[in-house]
Amino acid sequence: MTEYVIRFLVGGAVVSAFAMLGDVLRPKSFAGLFGAAPSVALATLGIAIWKHGESYAASQTLSMMAGAIALAVYSVVVCQLLMRACLRALxxxxxxxxxxxxxxxxxxxxxxxHT
Incomplete structure (x- = not known):
């Protein structure tokens, strides 16, 4: 239970910091980019280091990077299907x-x- 409270508080604080950073940057479309994902990742890594050590957190970062690359690939494929194949969104x-x-x-x- 305490882990969730810490994650909530740290995540909320970092979301606020990233939101302020996104508000300062131009264009405003960057504001959403700095929203939830970086702050949740940072809070999760902080807790992973605290509870399990640096080597465990390092393996978690590799998983996060793999997920981010996979999301980029997914996004490119969706865009291509929407634009070139003229498929509907669903x-x-x-x-x-x-x-x-x-x-x-x-x-x-x-x-x-492994995680």
Missing amino acids: PATLLSIAVWFAAAFGLWSLAGG
Whole structure:
């Protein structure tokens, strides 16, 4: 229970900091980019270091990087299906989920495949 409270407080504080950073930057579309994901990742890594040590947190960062790359691949595939294949949003995203799974688990296995 305490871990969740700490994660909530640290995540909220870092979300606020990133929101302020996003508000200062131009264009304003960057504000959402600095919203939740970086702060949740930082809070999770802080707790991982505190509870499990640096080597465990290092393996978690590899998993986070694999997920981020897989999300980028997914996003490119969705955009291509929307623009070039003229698919509607729902079929394009549903088809691209398979690409995300393949990229995420493929990169995760290359990164060591353990958490």
